[in-house]
Amino acid sequence: MLKKFIIAVLLFTTLKGYAQDYKQFPMWNANLPFEQRVEDLVSRLTLEEKVQQMMHHAPAIPRLGIPAYDWWNEVLHGVARTTYRTTVYPQAIAMAATWDTASLKLMAVQSALEGRAIFNAAIEDGKEGERYHGLTYWTPNINIFRDPRWGRGQETYGEDPFLTAMLGKVFTQGLQGNHPKYLLAAACAKHFAVHSGPEPIRHSFNAEVSDFDLWDTYLPAFKELITKTNIAGVMCAYNALRKKPCCGNSELMVDILRRQWKFTGYVTSDCWGLDDFFKYHKTHKTAEDAAIDAVINSTDLECGQNVYIKLTEAVKAGRMSESQIDLSVKRLFMIRMKLGMFDPPSMVPFAQVPRSMLEHERHQAHALKMARQSLVLLKNDNNTLPLSKNIKKIAVLGPNADNRIAVLGNYNGIPSKITTVLDGIKEKLGPNVEVVYEQAIHFTTDTLFQMTENVANFRIDNKTGFKAEYFDNRELKGTPIVRYESIPDHFWQEGAEVVEGIKGNNFSARYTSYFTADRDGEIYFELEGDDGYRFYVDDKLVVDAWERNRWGARLYKLNLKKGTTYKLVLEFWQGGYQAKIRLTPGGKVKTNFKALAERIKDADAIVFVGGISPQLEGEEMPVNYPGFNGGDRTSIMLPAVQTELMKTLKTTGKPVVFVMMTGSAIAIPWEHENIPAIINAWYGGQAAGTAVADVLFGDYNPAGRLPVTFYKSDADLPHFEDYSMENRTYRYFKGTPLYPFGYGLSYTQFEYSNLEVPITVKAGTTIPVKVTVTNKGSRSGEEVAQLYIAYTDQKIKVPIRALRGFNRIELNAGESKTLHFHLNAEDLMVTGEDGKSLQPKGKLLISVGGGQPDVKIKTTSNVITKEIRIQ
Template identity: 55%
Template sequence: MKKKLKLLLFGIALLTICASYVPIKPKSNYLYRFQNPALTIEQRVNDLVSRLTLQEKVAQMLNSAPAVERLGIPAYNWWNESLHGIARTPFKVTVYPQAIGMAATFDVNSLHQMAEYTADEGRAIYNESIKKNQRGIYLGLTYWTPNINIFRDPRWGRGQETYGEDPFLTASMGKAFVTGLQGTDPVYLKAAACAKHYAVHSGPEPLRHEFNIDVNDYDLWDTYLPAFRELVVNAKVAGVMCAYNAFRGQPCCGSDILLTDILRNQWKFTGYMTSDCGAIDDFYQKHKTHTDAEKASVDAVLHGTDVECGNVSYLSLYKAVQDHLITEQQIDVSLKRLFTIRFRLGLFDPIGSNKYDKITTAALEAPEHKAHALKMARQSIVLLKNQNNTLPLSKILKKIAVIGPNADNANSVLGNYNGFPSEISTPYKAIKAKLSNNADVFCDQAINYTSASYTRNIDLGEVGRVDGHKGFKAEYYQNGDLSGTPAATRIESAINYIWREGTFVTGNVSQKNFSASWTTNYTAPSTDEITFELSGNKPYKLVIDGQERTLSGEPDGMGVKSYVLSTVQGKTYHIKLEYRQTEGRATFNFKAGVAIKADLNVIAQRVKDADAIVFVGGISPQLEGEEMRVNYEGFSGGDRTSIQLPKVQTDLLKALKQTGKPVIFVIMTGSAIAIPWEAENTSAILNAWYGGQSGGTAIADVLFGDYNPAGRLPVTFYKSDDDLSKFDDYSMNNRTYRYFTDKPLYGFGYGLSYTTFKYSQLTLPSAVDGNKAVPVTFKVTNNGSRDGEEVVELYVSHPNSPMKTAIRALKGFKRIYLKAGESRSLTFNLSPQDLSITSKDGITKELPGKIMVSVGGSQPDTQTRLTQKTIERSFTIKS
């Protein structure tokens, strides 16, 4: 979401956001008809909207909708996130693998279960928050997830939030998420999902606010729209978010084609539409299609954009009615859609009216949720290479080296749009826990992602001491000047906070007006130059040994400021941090480290006596993501300028290879990385994505054979940048496995196992009439020596089509478990839609002719790389 948003812009709309909620009265004594649950939702919505003034209606169309105290309508914030677990909440929650990792599981059942658990935690947060009358951002039940944009180009930094490059996989996983999150109750939504960003949107990030995209109708309907159609028409998603960019000259949030014609008229969508955050301002500030906020807001609403996120252009709708640019009745259309969702969530019914009201904070990080996070992390890991059965490793190794920038980096496993769990597993910690106490597990960051220079972090939460405890002594005051007696005192292990508006900092200390201090004592183990880094959006201080230190850095206080302290070995330093907060959102972060310049040959010499070397590298959500302030070699603005693995990592791997010891490369990434040297020269390669809170444990389980990997790539791994088209070209020509005509390094759907599988007895009719489903039956056998899972993939191609079609397209997949020697017969039923072709006009047609069906553990052209074999048969659709 747009990082520059200023809460000041919300001032007018938020004046009453903290107003007391007037409880709904008992059934026998309702003041208003809309409070009566016995009426239909439509009746209740109509009654409520009829009682609002125009000013009140307009305010309800902001994401931060204020309370209407006179009617007992509580405040509500539509902006909430749950990409891979509830995100950005002040509560501790379960964090699952990043979306791209969940896509790599190729398991709709696991994703559906994850979404159910996420909705449980979301309900627990909402239920607990309204008890305290906390109704701010990230505490509601309308989640702006899933991101079902097609990951057409691996350079896009937000591709990690998607389910990959394939429309069928994206649609299947997206549907599983929506149905799991929204629940099956005939009356109430457990939570409301939102399909985003509708519809032709996938970078570049620096251009997204002004970029005008045009694609032909074939690509629009063949690639960019199928997943949205599936979620709207079949999954009945509650909401849709329109994108920042323009489509064919109109901003997506005011598009005749996307919103009016397709979404509302063709697909009959009746849910609510929200803008991306700040997108309405882009109409007149970036796209220049409108002259001011008033005209932009009118156009967006008339196209069906019901909520404005982030800014307050919609407040101009009051004047727009007076200026006869829009009628109050047209505004009512949006109001009714919005309140319908809130009623379906049960937000206007007496507490206890629906079963979801009973979900308590016991659901947060529930044992079954944490177990499922580990399951999905294991399922997501893709084994790309295993030369001479290097893996699994023996658990009786005497020494193992775990090195690299992601070896012990808790930030990388969490991805972006994430929550924060109570515990995070990193590869180093998990490997150390896996082996006996006699094993020597050596860990070293060794390098940064893009440079041999890096900062070795000093974990003051671990090495600092105060009052006989590890960590920091935190003292919180319910005032802005650290005066009086602390309202709350506790020991903390880290200082990394975002306190949202309308929440509590800790206990009963309100975020609205507080101050805090953290103290610890650090005894220097060596003589070093330590850099302390602080960042926050309110005043803060660093005090060392009773003296405030002058910080260097950005003068506006929004960026990182630092102070360098020269320490002497054995000396103890008293460190104190102070923070003062009066209003608005509060953020404060603190870390310490020592600058290091690595010598790659020295690193290699240090680990040459190890039995195995595990290099945990790749990239990080600190480098790729949404509209970021990042400008390292190969990265820009959240995107990548190159898909090559950063050179310093390849150089270190070359040095490690010279030791003669097995080198296992574990990649953390949210996107495809070009690793041609590594593919030829390392002993084994695991792609572990950003694995969530249990990512490290899952990696260790696969490395040592406690779990047999079966993840599959949801994106193509190209050989080099030369394989890519222009980033800002949205044509699908030579993009993704469906249209890429060269040979990739690792193809979509690729993934190895510690066992082998055989496919046989593929049967299907030789000819069928059009408009009929085609059964495809076959047998899968685990003919290896280990139990394991297999992802069965079915592809369809039209080799003699007179019209443009994909080289091949995924049309079925299923993850199954087979014991060694076990066989299972499976049947896929290909629908007429699965066998259809998209015309150049975007019309789906089922044409007579030959169709090739392939089933196996990969695409048919990659079978020489795999132990899994694919088999093919063709049939004919009769005219």
């Protein structure tokens, strides 16, 4: 005891001395410039301490008072993966479909405020320095959605460089704030660069692109954010570009990013991406080689803990200079300084943001507004929509009708309330309208595995259900937290609270019960778990999926003898990302489409909610359903079983409305010809169901516009691994799409008139554009005016047309507004074969309307085009 007391006294004295000493250092003097303070801070670090600060989990340095910090955080469409409840806005691709920069900027401000509330709360709650509680967010994803098969395209703002740049810019401005000294939060443009799948080979993939495509398509959005918004960070991509891994690519990282664009912020690797240098790209022999090359080529931070740890030995061996390490560490601490982490809270205005900012009513209202704004009405024959609220019965069917996972997208937080389409319709119509719901099908099959057993047949410790034991480690070791549950069926976001004291990251669980058979026969247990699980019957291991089995379901058949009791044990572990464990006792049931149609034929309307889901498309996810591979899609066609069901539903003679959820373009040729009303609902966030119901029943007039091209079939697409933009996106696609980029209908009619542009202009000058928009219909509505340019007599390669302006406006019935656009010199330039910008002379077509020129839109009567000449 005496020895422990002496150690404690010495430790207290030492720490007290630290507290007395370090506060005198210039690094803690809030009156000095950040640059001087950072110089002082880094000069006091040992080499080993510097290297430790270059990994995403930076440990505390008590002798200098530097707290631990974890750089890894996400805010794609609301603060994600944290242990706190947050507002979940529509997925990024859905927010792009709003074509509303003001809405997106406000969303970013609100999300940053929630992030500040979490950061402040985490300090109070003793969670400082934990992942998903920091202020450095690895968003926005401004990669170009060049191919609809890419599962992560849902995280982007679509296929167009201009739209992506404008949306990425306002998001960054909103997130980082406008304080003259401090950042509200730190944004990070990713993934730099030329990154858009395929997911299964992203760690080894080499993208080959021409200089033209590089500068015409893949770099403009990055250039906009880096040179015009002072974005804090950049994340380099997993893939290689021209056979050099992006995080060690001197052309991208040094020549373009640092020298040409003068970027002074920090660069982080994608997570464990530096391992790819020697594991998959095979461009480097060792982790030390990879570490040296990444740092020399301007990657300051490793998301991971495996590679940069080698930097200490590299410096000691003379393979690189410590000054190179210093440069990266200074960039990192500069961001933390700008976030106010080294100043008294009283000086930092955002340090006072309270917990009450989480899920604030204003934020929830805006999430609903953006969900409404994102909805794209693709078809509405014979004014099928809006539906009458005076109906007596409505049938709501489909795999997404009541799917709470689908509406949240990916990289999402967890809100207190999620509204599915089924919920929204029930809330809209009230108790006097009969709402019939059946899932009917899975996304790709007409056979559902359904729970058929009575929960009462599962008992333990004189309680119904299962005994659940949760462990704060992956190995089922130590003293668990115990509770009693029904049949195990859980889905946790990474970092979410599993039980009190255990978060959804690096934990395990054991579920135990005794099942008593009430019959002779058989029972199936369907099991699904992420990352791994084992299933025992009477202490015999019958299903072993302990090695990562993400999203893979397995069946176990148990032969029953009436009155016999069977001991069931399900063990589960999770190491990161989402956590899921499910045990379903039951059997497979095939849906009889004709019988289903017969059951609902007396409904006044049928709403089928299908499409796909983030359960099928997303980041590097093994999925074994037809049409999907590794998070990507192998086909853009709507799964055939959904079309077959809608064919049967059509035979009822009742109006069928197809509500399609997706993060990417889906080919629906049969539906386009045969279903009278189609809404593209994306993954609409926490209020998705309310928004859909508002549009279905006319309480909101839809005005979303497609940020991607919806092609007719797979035959329209080049090879997925081909990164050339030839015949891709509206700018270069030579065919006829099913629904073009910029397309969307309304419940009212708009007309354009009085387009005014100068007849001739001198190269390098700004072109003013003026146009009048009139709501010719009988109800108010929103219109998205779009401005495109097209050079028509050039010998050099140019896009078919290119978006150069847009404006979402609201007009009352009969109201007109005059819009003003200004095309500056940069807007009028094109890219040469060498990647350099140039200003063509000659004919230029300027078009303004509710979509692209030469595209017929039933609710926008015209697109006006005028030819001018640039001299």
